[in-house]
Amino acid sequence: MNVSSEMKDWCGQIAKRLKEYSGVDILIPFDLDSAGGALGFREFAQHVRGEPNSVKIYYAGDQDESSQSRNVFSEFKLASKMEKFDSTTYKQDPKRAVVFIDFCNPKDKRFGFSEKLIPDFVIDHHGADGTENYPEKTFILNEAIGSASTLVVEMLFAVDYKFDSNDAMIAAKSLALGVYTDTLELLMAYMRDLEAHLEMRRFFRENEFRDLATLQLSEKFLDHLAAFISNLGVKDQSIVSGIGFIKKDDRSSMFEIANQVIKSSSVNLVAVWAVIDDQVNVVVRSEKESKGGKNLDTFLKKCFGSRFAGGRLVADFWQGGAQFPLDKIIQLWNAEGKEDLIQKQVDAFVKEKIFH
Secondary structure (H helix, E strand, O other): OOOOHHHHHHHHHHHHHHOOOOEEEEEEEOOHHHHHHHHHHHHHHHHHHOOOOOEEEEEEOOOOOOHHHHHHHHHOOHHHOOEEOOOOOOOOOOOEEEEEEOOOOOOOHHHOOOOOOOOOEEEEOOOOOOOOOOOOOOEEEEOOOOOHHHHHHHHHHHOOOOOOOHHHHHHHHHHHHHHHHHOOOOOOOOHHHHHHHHHHHOOOOOOHHHHHHOOOOOOOHHHHHHHHHHOOEEEOOEEEEEEEEOOHHHOHHHHHHHHHHOOOOOOOEEEEEEEEOOEEEEEEEEEOHHHOOOOHHHHHHHHHOOOOEEEEEEOOEEEEEEEEEHHHOOOHHHOOOOHHHHHHHHHHHHHHHHHO
């Protein structure tokens, strides 16, 4: 695999710095890209440090967000390789390097940081928001490509890492899946992403990749799709609609509908809402601003408030969303048996915010 001289130089510097610490703590917001990046970076760190078992991985968020995540978490036994991040107990140890992978903002709400946590290393592909006040000693690798996993694959090749152990095989497979899922099944992949994916794809057995990567849709997906289509709101190449009250296990319908609709050349933005456990959830996808879309981080925070919404640029499109209590729209004490009314009010509220 071709690796730039700049990447090799950077890896040489990071390898030298990593040896100065007694161990490494990797923090990720869980999805398949960040998980692949974390498992790959663990192999990188242990390789250059020459010390196995000195790296810990902590994840925030929900590892159960999609059938793909559930499959990988179970198949690769990730519960034994990483642990849930708890902001009430985690304390930064100056003797251990802190690494952010697939995010770079120290105030990221997914981690519930009670105080600002300054990383020693950042590996990301979403832009440098939040890093402007980092000390000079913080190593930041943040490049505009489709996946954080791609960067980690290049790092492993830069130090001549050999994929010759069980942990190495799991890391390689996780990296391949990370690139695949974070680039909309390679639709939004850059050449570097494609090369990294193919290098890692070769470690799968026949049909293994297909079984893990195939998105298993909710049994109610067709019902959800019908609900979305039946109440479309359309304005200036933006589409907003909802799928009503759903169970947490059926959230994959929201992501799949949004991901498929944004692929249309006639759509610049799509928003899909649903009510889950008295919370309104909104999944939003948008083209880049240069293609008529919106900066979803700025736009959604303006629509729903910075406490409840946000977005990030992934390759050539924006991913974003919002989550807020249902009682922000309607008083729940008077809502029993009025699901139709609630859905109409939520739909009107979301459309008004998006179309304002």
